[in-house]
Amino acid sequence: MTAENQFINGRWQAGAGDSFKSIDPARNEVIWEAGSATEAQVNEAVMAAREAFVGWADMAFEDRLAICQKFASLLEQNKEHLAMVIARETGKPVWETRTEVGAMIGKVAISEKAYKERTGTVENPMPGAKAFIRHKPHGVVAVYGPYNFPGHLPNGHIVPSLLAGNTVVFKPSELTPMVAEETVKLWEKAGIPAGVLNLVQGEVATGKALSAHPQIDGLYFTGSSNTGHLLHKQFGGRPDKILALEMGGNNPLIVKDVSDIDAAVHNIVQSAFITSGQRCTCARRLFVPNNESGRKIIERLVEVTENILVDDYEADPQPFMGAMISAKAAAQMVDAQNALLQSGATSLVRMKQLDDKKGFVTPGIVDVTNVDDMPDEEHFGPLLKVYRYGDFDAAIAEANNTRYGLSAGILCDAESDYRYFFKRIRAGIVNWNKPITGASSAAPFGGIGASGNHRASAYYAADYCAYPVASVEAERSTLPESLAPGLKF
Numbered sequence: 001m002t003a004e005n006q007f008i009n010g011r012w013q014a015g016a017g018d019s020f021k022s023i024d025p026a027r028n029e030v031i032w033e034a035g036s037a038t039e040a041q042v043n044e045a046v047m048a049a050r051e052a053f054v055g056w057a058d059m060a061f062e063d064r065l066a067i068c069q070k071f072a073s074l075l076e077q078n079k080e081h082l083a084m085v086i087a088r089e090t091g092k093p094v095w096e097t098r099t100e101v102g103a104m105i106g107k108v109a110i111s112e113k114a115y116k117e118r119t120g121t122v123e124n125p126m127p128g129a130k131a132f133i134r135h136k137p138h139g140v141v142a143v144y145g146p147y148n149f150p151g152h153l154p155n156g157h158i159v160p161s162l163l164a165g166n167t168v169v170f171k172p173s174e175l176t177p178m179v180a181e182e183t184v185k186l187w188e189k190a191g192i193p194a195g196v197l198n199l200v201q202g203e204v205a206t207g208k209a210l211s212a213h214p215q216i217d218g219l220y221f222t223g224s225s226n227t228g229h230l231l232h233k234q235f236g237g238r239p240d241k242i243l244a245l246e247m248g249g250n251n252p253l254i255v256k257d258v259s260d261i262d263a264a265v266h267n268i269v270q271s272a273f274i275t276s277g278q279r280c281t282c283a284r285r286l287f288v289p290n291n292e293s294g295r296k297i298i299e300r301l302v303e304v305t306e307n308i309l310v311d312d313y314e315a316d317p318q319p320f321m322g323a324m325i326s327a328k329a330a331a332q333m334v335d336a337q338n339a340l341l342q343s344g345a346t347s348l349v350r351m352k353q354l355d356d357k358k359g360f361v362t363p364g365i366v367d368v369t370n371v372d373d374m375p376d377e378e379h380f381g382p383l384l385k386v387y388r389y390g391d392f393d394a395a396i397a398e399a400n401n402t403r404y405g406l407s408a409g410i411l412c413d414a415e416s417d418y419r420y421f422f423k424r425i426r427a428g429i430v431n432w433n434k435p436i437t438g439a440s441s442a443a444p445f446g447g448i449g450a451s452g453n454h455r456a457s458a459y460y461a462a463d464y465c466a467y468p469v470a471s472v473e474a475e476r477s478t479l480p481e482s483l484a485p486g487l488k489f
């Protein structure tokens with residue numbers, strides 16, 4: 001536990017605002033407590049980033065890259081430690097948090113490649129001059145992270161921002177301040193110059209102070225659709241600021257004709273219940289044919305789901321699902337299940353909270369085929385809603401009947417069914433016979449509708465971290481061979 005939790009202009013200092021706590025949701029223990037950043041501290045961080053901007057942007061790309069590579073090698077050396085911090089703060093099992101640190105390490109090489117391929121320099125010949133396309137950083141950018149991937153997702157904005165020459169003020173989720181603090185300590189060890197990366201910790205008030213600061217040039221957000229929409233309104237009428245929003249989804253997964261039931265069920269479970277359903281890409285709605293083959297799939301899905309191991313992040317054997325982020329989130333998920341049951345859904349697997357002081361819930365499945373007016377809501381937990389369909393076109397129409405559009409998938413043997421589905425479904429990730437979670441950092445990652453604002457992240461993050469500059473250049477001014485009509489020299 002430390003009181004010096006804010007990293008501003010290269011120095012750790014205590015947050016002077018209200019104190020807040022981080023609780024290990026698997027053990028119900030306070031693991032971190034400190035003060036939040038006040039408006040004055042947020043201002044100090046933004047002004048430090050402003051001051052550091054010109055020097056950082058002026059550095060050779062290779063020098064900025066070297067610091068990011070050093071950060072990656074420090075992550076490698078501290079992999080076990082950081083994986084354990086993420087597990088303690090989120091409740092995710094350590095087998096999974098190790099993969100999160102792995103994704104953070106991989107991000108540096110992927111972002112280097114993306115920077116060069118998407119925002120590099122292009123030279124085009126032209127008579128008597130050269131035409132260039134180059135890219136420049138925006139300036140000071142604010143990065144907001146969610147709690148479900150407290151290392152990987154903010155890292156997905158921070159690394160490409162820094163490589164492009166921006167300076168950063170990072171506001172992590174108030175539920176995962178310790179992961180943020182440990183990560184920024186590694187940046188400090190990697191030699192990040194003072195002011196280039198700043199950390200302001202706190203709850204919503206800190207987030208509001210940062211997003212309202214007049215000296216930020218951009219804001220890169222990963223989090224809920226509600227907060228993203230608030231930020232979008234706040235940035236309305238500000239075309240001078242760049243806003244990238246990565247938000248939630250109400251993601252559909254359709255099953256059609258499949259020969260291998262276990263393989264299909266495995267894809268469903270990986271899509272719906274990994275990370276206790278706390279991934280933006282998780283399947284929330286499952287469409288199965290209302291026939292014998294659909295019934296067999298449901299039967300097997302119920303059987304496998306009832307046997308999913310839910311346990312402490314360090315348990316041996318390791319569980320598939322750890323605790324949700326908090327006891328409150330777990331209780332809300334059970335309440336969401338109960339509300340659906342009250343509106344006419346039937347329970348196929350009953351979700352239960354295992355301890356009202358902890359975040360453990362068992363996965364739940366409800367059949368909502370006969371519920372009228374299903375809410376178009378992201379249930380951010382292990383609650384899968386089943387729709388039994390008669391007609392493939394009707395299933396696709398219902399899959400598209402959402403304001404979101406993040407991930408979607410189909411499990412079917414016939415390639416023609418996949419092609420038909422692909423043409424009609426609206427989402428930024430569309431998979432065939434694979435889980436709809438596990439979106440790769442090496443591909444664009446973003447959704448349409450209420451899931452994003454057309455600024456995909458991951459491999460395409462390079463695009464929103466720099467703006468293009470077109471130049472026509474000649475070593476000296478020369479008179480053209482033929483003059484425009486009406487000119488005399």
Ligand SMILES: NC(=O)c1ccc[n+]([C@@H]2O[C@H](COP(=O)([O-])OP(=O)(O)OC[C@H]3O[C@@H](n4cnc5c(N)ncnc54)[C@H](O)[C@@H]3O)[C@@H](O)[C@H]2O)c1
Pocket residue numbers: 144145146147148149153171172173174202203204207208211222223224225226227228230246247248249279280281378380406446451
């Ligand atoms: N599309 C993606 O890439 C992606 C990835 C992971 C998670 N998510 C989504 O994130 C959500 C879960 O994360 P969460 O609950 O931490 O998100 P959240 O929106 O509650 O919080 C995200 C960040 O915004 C800050 N914040 C909250 N209200 C604010 C305000 N009014 N002004 C300024 N800042 C504010 C929070 O303090 C936090 O730092 C889910 O909806 C999930 O689908 C999306």
Ligand SMILES: O=CCC[C@H](NC(=O)CCC(=O)O)C(=O)O
Pocket residue numbers: 103106148149278279280281436437438439440441442
């Ligand atoms: O909530 C967001 C989920 C992101 C996640 N992607 C990964 O973990 C892959 C990381 C990588 O390839 O670098 C997912 O889509 O499940």
